[in-house]
Amino acid sequence: MTSGVALAAAEPSARVPRDRTSLVTAMLLLPTTLWFLLLLLMPLVVILVFSFGERAPAGGYQPAFTFAQYLNLPARLKAFTNTLTLAPMGTVLCLLIAYPLAYYLAVRAGSRAKTLLLTLVIVPFWTSFLIRTYAWIFILGGKGIPALMEWAGLPELRLINTPFAVLVGIVYGYLPLMVFPIYVSLEKLDKRLLEASADLGATPAGTFRQVTLPLSMPGLITGSLLVFILLMGEYLIPALLGGGKVFFVGNALVDLFLQSRNWPYGSAVAIGLVVIMLIAIAAYLAALGRERGRADVSLV
Amino acid sequence: MRLYAAAIYLFLYAPIALIVLFSFNAGRSGIQFVCCSTSWYPRTFQNDLMIEALINSVIIASAAATFATVFGTMAALGLQRVRPFARMVYDVLIYVAIIIPGIVIGIATLVALVALFGVVNPLLQALTSGGEGPPVQLGMGLGSVIAAHTLFTMALVIVIVRARISGMDRSLIEASADLYATPWRTFRQVTLPQLLPAVMSGFLLSFTFSFDDFIVAFFVAGPITTLPIFIFSSIRRGVTPEINVIATVVMSVSLTLLVIAQQLLQRQRRPKPAKA
Numbered sequence: 074m075t076s077g078v079a080l081a082a083a084e085p086s087a088r089v090p091r092d093r094t095s096l097v098t099a100m101l102l103l104p105t106t107l108w109f110l111l112l113l114l115m116p117l118v119v120i121l122v123f124s125f126g127e128r129a130p131a132g133g134y135q136p137a138f139t140f141a142q143y144l145n146l147p148a149r150l151k152a153f154t155n156t157l158t159l160a161p162m163g164t165v166l167c168l169l170i171a172y173p174l175a176y177y178l179a180v181r182a183g184s185r186a187k188t189l190l191l192t193l194v195i196v197p198f199w200t201s202f203l204i205r206t207y208a209w210i211f212i213l214g215g216k217g218i219p220a221l222m223e224w225a226g227l228p229e230l231r232l233i234n235t236p237f238a239v240l241v242g243i244v245y246g247y248l249p250l251m252v253f254p255i256y257v258s259l260e261k262l263d264k265r266l267l268e269a270s271a272d273l274g275a276t277p278a279g280t281f282r283q284v285t286l287p288l289s290m291p292g293l294i295t296g297s298l299l300v301f302i303l304l305m306g307e308y309l310i311p312a313l314l315g316g317g318k319v320f321f322v323g324n325a326l327v328d329l330f331l332q333s334r335n336w337p338y339g340s341a342v343a344i345g346l347v348v349i350m351l352i353a354i355a356a357y358l359a360a361l362g363r364e365r366g367r368a369d370v371s372l373v
Numbered sequence: 374m375r376l377y378a379a380a381i382y383l384f385l386y387a388p389i390a391l392i393v394l395f396s397f398n399a400g401r402s403g404i405q406f407v408c409c410s411t412s413w414y415p416r417t418f419q420n421d422l423m424i425e426a427l428i429n430s431v432i433i434a435s436a437a438a439t440f441a442t443v444f445g446t447m448a449a450l451g452l453q454r455v456r457p458f459a460r461m462v463y464d465v466l467i468y469v470a471i472i473i474p475g476i477v478i479g480i481a482t483l484v485a486l487v488a489l490f491g492v493v494n495p496l497l498q499a500l501t502s503g504g505e506g507p508p509v510q511l512g513m514g515l516g517s518v519i520a521a522h523t524l525f526t527m528a529l530v531i532v533i534v535r536a537r538i539s540g541m542d543r544s545l546i547e548a549s550a551d552l553y554a555t556p557w558r559t560f561r562q563v564t565l566p567q568l569l570p571a572v573m574s575g576f577l578l579s580f581t582f583s584f585d586d587f588i589v590a591f592f593v594a595g596p597i598t599t600l601p602i603f604i605f606s607s608i609r610r611g612v613t614p615e616i617n618v619i620a621t622v623v624m625s626v627s628l629t630l631l632v633i634a635q636q637l638l639q640r641q642r643r644p645k646p647a648k649a
Contacts, residue, residue: 094454097556101451102463104444105527109466112524116481117473119488134484170381177378190378192635197385199631201585203601204620207608208388211395248385306474308588313608323476323588330480330592340484343477350474 124340132334142341149342152325155311157349159236159321160304163243164297170244171251171296176285178252179259180267191256198249206242206313213238213314234316242310247303251296258292259285294361298354305350322346389624396617417618426603430584433515433599437522438579444523445530446572449538450564452531470528479592482521486513486593513595521593522586526579533578537571570637577634581627 124142129135146153178190197205211217213232222230232238262285270280308323315324322342329339397409417423452460470478490511501509545567549559587601594602600623607616 098451098454101447102455104440105448105451105463105531108444108520108524108527109463109470112482112485112520113466113470113478116478116485119485120477120481123484133487173374173377174381177374181374182378190382193382194385196628196631197389199581200389200624200627201601201604201620203585203587203604203608204392204616204623205388207604207616207620208392210608211391212388245384245388248381302472302474306476306588308476309605323474326476326480327591330483336484339480343480347473347477 120340120343123337124344126337126340128335128337132336134336137337142338143345145338146341146345149322149325152320152322152342153345153349155319156305156307156321156323156346157353159239159243159319160301160307163240163247163304164301166240166244167247167251167300168293168297171248171255172293175252175255175259175292179256179262180264194249194252194256202246203309205246206309209238209242209245210313213241233314234318236315236319238314239311239319242314243304243307246310247300250299250303254292254295254299255289256292258289258295262288290361294358298357301357302350302354305346305353392617393621393624395614396621398614398617413614413618417615420615422598423600423603423615423619426598426600429515429597430600433518433522433590434580434584436515436519437526437583438576440519440523441526441530441579442572442576445527445575446534446568448527449531449534452535453538467528467531470525471532475525475586475588476592478521478525479589482517482524482589483513483592486517513593514597517593517595518590518597518599521589522579522583525589526582529582530572530575530579533575534568534571537568541567574634574637577630577637581630581634584627 123134125138125140127135127137127139127141174194178187178194182190210233213219215233218232219230222228266284266288267280270284271277275283306323307321308327311319311321311324312327315321322345326339326342326346329335329342396413397411398413448463452463455463494510497509497511541564545563546559549563550556554562585601587605590599590602591605600619604616604619607613
């Protein structure tokens with residue numbers, strides 16, 4: 074690995090011919106380089122090393138070279154299967170719910186209302202995530218909707234600590250993140266195309282399938298990737314709304330690092346999570362690339 | 374369609390409204406609502422643990438946002454001046470910092486810092502044990518949270534500021550150089566004013582991210598408590614009216630910050646008025 078500082082001190086471009094500028098460039102990049110090395114690359118290398126080690130008797134890490142931690146990953150299979158079913162489900166739900174709203178905002182809403190409505194979508198995303206999730210403990214918990222239903226004479230229903238509660242939390246938490254990119258791509262769409270399609274005799278459904286949907290694909294892809302990536306590392310929603318019954322890999326990681334202090338195994342789980350996430354993203358992009366016959370899909 | 378949008382907005386805001394409403398609960402338990410009193414507000418702010426957590430969070434968010442903004446802006450400027458290959462290496466690092474789940478960043482930072490302290494602390498002990506008082510030792514605390522928060526907020530600032538740089542008019546910088554301004558003077562009088570809205574919004578976003586972060590701090594905070602950690606453990610202990618009060622106050626504050634950030638971004642989009 075070439076050191077970042079050496080990279081930063083690389084020759085300046087032809088535009089800035091003076092000698093001193095390379096020193097300035099190096100100084101400009103020095104703090105970021107240090108941070109990336111010490112707090113990104115070094116930690117990632119350390120957990121990679123740890124994942125091949127053994128748990129010390131008192132917890133923590135003891136050097137070794139073994140694949141035992143990785144071979145033991147099936148012990149936490151439930152966390153992985155939960156994450157790998159609920160994260161994609163949550164992403165799809167967000168997508169299905171966000172799309173009509175984004176469409177309404179971009180195509181139907183008047184321009185004055187639009188700014189306000191758009192701001193109203195973003196605002197919850199910037200208020201505390203923890204608190205917004207907590208609100209649903211309130212609503213789904215014993216004295217919330219279940220109490221209302223009992224009052225209305227409906228059968229008793231347990232909502233909290235179910236996959237349903239986790240999915241509600243996911244949709245609530247991540248909807249704004251999905252609406253925004255879809256809105257941006259629909260906003261850029263030339264409205265005359267929709268008229269042209271209708272003039273040429275296409276049904277509204279046909280116009281949507283053949284014009285609107287393909288043209289909004291970039292936003293759809295960005296939104297679903299953002300939500301999916303964040304969901305794969307989710308901890309708070311299952312911790313608060315899943316109540317130990319519906320748990321994600323994130324919850325297993327907290328348990329392994331902070332409670333049972335099995336660092337090597339926890340490191341292997343963390344690496345497993347990142348690898349699975351990268352594979353899922355690559356598969357998704359590859360599938361999309363095939364579908365569209367070209368792979369010009371970018372992340373942001 | 375309209376109805377659908379209205380339903381979604383109801384879905385988005387009803388829970389928030391509920392929390393704000395319950396913060397004015399006059400009842401004893403957090404569950405039953407009796408209108409209306411602000412009695413929980415002073416009671417909440419008399420909680421020393423809460424105040425300590427709040428102060429820690431403000432310190433962490435201010436420091437992390439400051440470091441992230443200064444270093445991130447420096448890096449964004451520096452990246453304009455390096456070869457494409459070096460720029461690509463940094464791009465990869467920035468994306469890695471953004472894409473890796475926060476929980477993994479938290480874990481990795483915890484493990485790496487513990488390993489680092491394992492090496493550094495015996496050395497420090499050997500060096501400082503001769504003096505008076507207990508030997509100097511490094512540990513988890515404000516510093517480790519600030520450092521970890523700076524990492525991912527810095528990546529964010531770099532992205533925002535670079536977007537602004539690429540939209541900047543280079544001819545002004547060239548004109549300034551042609552008029553014999555020194556590079557530093559050009560930076561101060563031409564580049565910086567143009568970058569300022571992006572820098573400011575980067576700062577506010579970093580502050581909000583850091584202030585709101587639970588999972589990274591949960592791993593690297595060690596003995597200290599931040600506000601989200603305090604709220605999380607309160608929730609774990611059971612629903613109390615205090616949480617509603619804290620939630621209402623925190624939401625008001627982050628809303629204010631958001632509005633400021635939005636104003637700054639909007640000013641950035643508008644063409645700059647010519648100055649005499």
